[in-house]
Amino acid sequence: MILTNRLFERQAPSREAKSLYIFCEGAKREYQYFEYFREIDSRIKVEVNKLKQDDNNSPKGLYDLAINSFSGDKAKFTIQENDEVWIVLDTDPDKSDSREEQISKIKAECKIKDNWFFVESNPCFEVWLFFHQNKKVEEFESDDICKSWKQKVNENYRGGFDSRRHPIFIEEAINNAERNYKADENERPLKGSSEVYLLAKSMFSVIKNKIRIVKNQLK
Structure with a gap:
């Protein structure tokens, strides 16, 4: 099944369109994934800013x-009333153990911003990719859980997760990730949960008709 962006016709932005x-963080994986959606619909x-x-x-x-x-004077973007800003991060700790404190602060600051x-x-991020084709969460005993998740994603998709094709299953990913989501008291x-489905819902609200039409044509 071919699921490339060539199957989609881009549309001119509407006045009601919002910018996301x-x-x-990702220099490649995350960037390529979100780039898929920017390319298929200009509404x-x-x-995506890759570091x-x-x-x-x-x-x-x-x-x-x-x-x-x-x-500031060097601002790259001008945000409008309905626009949204999304910060996408991973839990995986860093060597200095400063990541947890930074993430908690960023989460709190985003809550008070419109x-x-x-x-x-x-x-x-591979946890989110996993749910594009899987309904139940995986559990790993390995010391390197991130490595285990990356291996599992590669095993589930022939040739690995392909950001030129597999993001079309975003609706399935939303449903699977939300169904399996669990959080702590904070x-x-x-582990095995991803909040990216919240961002995906916002994107999907605009592009869902186009994605569903193309998927039906390919069945």
Whole structure:
């Protein structure tokens, strides 16, 4: 089954269209995934900022990048009333053990900002990718859980998860991720859970008709 963006016809932006600005950590995987949706429909503008090797790749560095993109003389974007800003992060701890504290602070700051949202996958973005084709969460005993999740995703998709094709199953991913979602007392996702379905719902509300039509044509 061919599920590339070539099957979609781009449409001109409407006055009601909102822009989604997505700031994620990944230099490749996350960037390619969200780029899929920007390419298929221009009624929403999805801005994905991927960090370069010389950028501050800490959660705080990513959040500062988002803040600076909308403020000051060198602002890259002008945010409108209905626009949304999404910060996408992983739970996987860093070597300095500073990640938890930074994530908690960013989550709190996004809560008090209008139309700013924080979503997190535990332990990595591959948890979200996993749910595009799986209805039940996996459990791993390995010390390197992120590595286990990446291996599992590669096993579930021939040749690995392909961001040029597999994101079309976003509706299934939303349903599967939400059904399996569990959080702790601080509203942080437990292992095998991903909040990215919240962001996916916002994107899907605009592009769902096009995706469903193409999928029906390919059955």
